[in-house]
Amino acid sequence: MAGNNEQNSRVARRKSQPKPPKKHWFRRIILSLAALFVIGVLAGLALFFYYAQTAPTVKQSDLVNTGTAKIYDQNDKYLTSLGTNDHEYVKSSNIPSTLKNAVVSIEDRRFYKHKGVDYYRILGAAVGNLKGSSLGMQGGSTLTMQLVKLAVFSTSTSDRNLKVKAQEAWIALNLEKHYSKSQILEFYINKVYMGNGIYGMGTAAKYYYGKSLKDLSLSQLALLAGMPQSPTYYDPTTYPSYATSRRNLVLEAMYDNKVISKSQETAAEKVSVKTGLTSSGRSSLAKHEKTNKILDAYLNEVRQDLLKKGYNLTDGEKVYTNIDMDAQKRLYDIANTSQYVNYPNNGKQTFQLGVSVVDSYTGKVSAMIGGRKTGNVTYGTNRAVWTSRSNASTMKPILDYGPAIEYLNWPTYKSLSDTKYKYPGTNISVHDFDNNYLGNMTMREALVQSRNIPAIRALQAVGKSRAKIFANNLGMNLKTVNYANGIGAGVSTLQVAGAYAAFANGGVYHKPYYIRKVTTSDGVTTSYTSTGKRAMKKSTAYMITDMLKGVINSSTGTATTAKISGVYQAGKTGTDNYASQYKNKVPSDAVVDSWMAGYTKNYSVAVWTGYDKSTEAGGYLDTSNEKISQQIYRAMMNYLQQYSPNSDWTKPSSVGTTKKNGIEELYVVGHLFSSSEASSGTASSASSSSTTTGSSSTSTEASSRSSESSSSSSEAASSSSSAESSSSESSSESSSSSEASSSSEASSEATSSETPTADTNNTTEGQ
Template identity: 75%
Template structure:
């Protein structure tokens, strides 16, 4: 008993002693979260003010001015301002109260209560994003912040980041300190893009309804208030259903914001969204016609800006292009007046591209003629739906033959009866004749088709395609058809870019329009076309030398393009009709006619024809074909344009590189790649034996002493980029090329390709539609 009492006493004393405090884990977690939020908030505030310090300046002028993109020519002279010529600024006192209520209701319901940044809206937008909802609003941006974006930033992806958002918020807070809500709303309503090159809701009222804002009803004002979010898709003339849905959303927002009654909302929603729309926009079209001289060029500039991530109608850019405006005016006059060219009718069409030979800059372009009532219409200079005919021969046939097999210009090619490899379809020439053996130079100058196809077969389609695509042809066929030897569907811009590489000695520059873009915050980005060597200097020079004869030789096909005293080279191309339509047009009729040529300064490619080559009149007579006289117009256009260009450019001949030597053959100065002087037997049989010193020496009596002396020594002196560009490919990678010492032999008929894969394709594949059509004469 005593023991129990003692134990109880100890327990009692223990209870009386102070106990350690309980661990309050929940409180610690809460405190940790609070501390973390505080630290994050402090860091966020620090980052915000850090970004704010580098925010661009904003002025009243920048908020009041139009947000148009200005496009300049190569001399930094203004060509056009997208949309700015149409803007009609409306002062706050002339803006209907209903429109102000509509804009505030749909864009920023708390506009009159916040100080530029709506923190409730930001939190709501953040929660909405977590839930996957946009809340029907533009995130956390207030009207003031949207005005800031339109005034000093852009809508491009690069300006959608935390830094820009912080700067927008900072500038919005400052703007609200210096301008009234009425002024801010006025700036916004006059600055937003409304589609079709139109800025400002006052201008949009004139464009879409032919009225001022004060004359519009509730339904029409609600439509305008909702358009800035997506002006293209909310255009009531083009997408009436989308426009209706957006208008109704604005009306609902106005009702929810107690700005209109239920009956007003219902009545406005019942109004046809197309009610009151203007049928024409004559005043705006008149302004747009001012740009018609550079229409095609401007169209491509706008598309290029969009490809680069800009919004040309929203971002307020300064765009400096490569356009030579004087050359563009001359090209426009050549195409649209009778001063330079006698056109058969106004339906006759063209597509012309002018490219700087050494930079790839697109200097001028025209995409059609007699298009005075169309803005940014069809641009035939960049379309790829018509065959470039024989202008393809230097690109796909003879260029690769020199590059990969070192053919001399006196290489014998056979113009004898011949079918496309693996088929029973014959290859024909414009005169339906065969001329027997001739040199490569003669075949190219006279534009014979059979030797061209045979050359492609010898080179091999894989290597030829590789060469052509390195020149921008973009041939996508896994195995190109043999008909491409005498024409494929490419644009005049592609041809001009390819020929520019021949002009400058073998370096390809992808043609480009834009030199520099400056955004509203002053940031500039420069653009250029970095050149890539795609052929040896010897290849470029030998092709150029042969193409001179196309213009200057009595047997050449481009004698009409000759310009006295000008050093130039070029190639014609005409495309005939398929058998199915031949009986409906004269025997000499053509579908397309081309002239592509170049000097050391410019490369010019011209396509001519009719928009619909198969067009007929009301009596069923074909009217879409080119006569023999019409087919020469492409040369006249080229001649007139190149004459103008050369009046303002130096005129100099090409210098023969050390890798090319000259020899006399039948009284003609022929060229060969140093180290590859073909004997007469080799040139005739197609043997591409790489000459040894002894063989070169024994045959050098045909050469001048100075030229024949430059054998392997000159070859060794060639630049590394020249000697390594493609010469090694002739004896390596693909089995189309011959062994290291000789090319696979070719007879005077159809030479077989070395590649087994290509040979199999040649013997088994059926011709494409293009191939079947290509039995018709091209030149």
């Protein structure tokens, strides 16, 4: 009995002891998930605001696509735009409510309810991502976010990531604080891409239907509203079946959004998607493309110039250029037809060219072409501004003979020696195209016949430092000068045309320029010009011009092909030979480049011809085509002179004339060289020959005047007293540099160790 009681008491004690709590695993899981969710949300918010801090700033100009820059010619006539098509901006008041409803219905039905970000839509897009549907992150974008994408980001895959989406959302939230729904919708409708190079639905209406938005039907507006999703495939002219499906989807969305009735939807769906389409838009685009093709090189330079000036090219700027469109068309035809020039076709490479036309008086770039037979390219290679090819002997007036007249007062009859010669300080011989030596000749003869050795001798006499200053005052932008540059350096046709324009303009240089004024969309006009600067004395410009006339008109000149009967012009040719490592790979008469640069008082024209890949098959010029540069020049200058006055240059009072061997030669007044002075430095003269200065120089000049045949006694008198009209020029003209000092400078330079650049070491250019 006692045992049973004891057993019962144990059972009772066990029952009376408290039971351990049950493990609530389910509640723990829920709490853990909730905690993770909160942490995830906080982390997401932290990441969102982190990305938001680096979001770009958006200005109204980024949102308002008022149109690409419009280009006008020299007479303020509209030519084209810098975009692929003219853009028509439509204000909100002129956008039909039907189009607004269509856009909102298909793109963002809750547009008028959210504040830039639609959280319901984002949630739906997230679910779509989990299900693997096509909604993805794009599906969460509101119209405002799409506008941000168009204005700041892009539709490329690289911009479809969490960072960009966060920044889009942040910017969209801020936009909604500063702009009304009506403004945002206006921005979007004018900014979306509509295919065929068209931006904005207003422009698309003109392109596809030849009408304004307000004149389109429900069916047509529904199609425009649906096209931005895939402009290429929803083009009604190319893919009418796809376009029909997309339009009907928009109409269905409009009905679901209760902005049209069922009967309106049904009636619009029955209309053929091709109804109302016109070819006028495509014709306009074709005309636009043709104009841009003719202008391509010029437009490319204008575009780059505008960007440098700080314009963004999308604000509808009106850009007034210096282009002469008639001249540009003629230049294009000269380059791309056989009407004016017969171009070779070697079946391996296309014969190429680059041409610049500059107004001699102002520096305005009147026309330019960067190549021929270039195909359908936009902003293609502009060979007119290439600086990778040598300008060969067109450099001689700029770096050799111009400085010799400017600083050493050389007369045109200054004698130079065309004998065996090496670049100073080297063992590299200078050669001419014919590998001959013609002995002593005048500076005029050397320039007319384009002899290389006399040119380098002139550069040596002047000194590289002064020659560099002279050349850079003419826009050559040479960082260094070596003696080989005396017969060519890497400069463009535009630079050469600008420099030669200074010779034509009495020594005043205008940097070539394309744009004369720009008017922005807010009506602010900024004017541009090129201020003329005196780059040389009038005497230098006139004497160079007088010698360069002979290059074209003399029977021994190298540019006789460029001659135009009755036209007063001056010019210089240039051909660049192959370097030694390529000579055995091309014919003996092969050259790399052929130039012709010349000018009248009105225009300066520089032409480069050659092949892009000169060291590859079919990349060389020869005697059969190296004069094509002259033919191009002649055809262009002949056209220009038809509409310009034809007058000769007037000799300034600082230039005197004298007869030498029956030829009328020129000299700088006050520096009439005697026969011994003129021949100083030639092979036949004494090495110690030098020019005297002071009273003895005056006496020598006086005696030489009496023994030589001067043009007139009055001119002889004026030679001792006349001065340039410019006081500064008069002062510089009257200061004479003695030949002795220049010779010593040349000697000191000759002792310097210098090796000409590789691409000109073997130049044997002489034409």
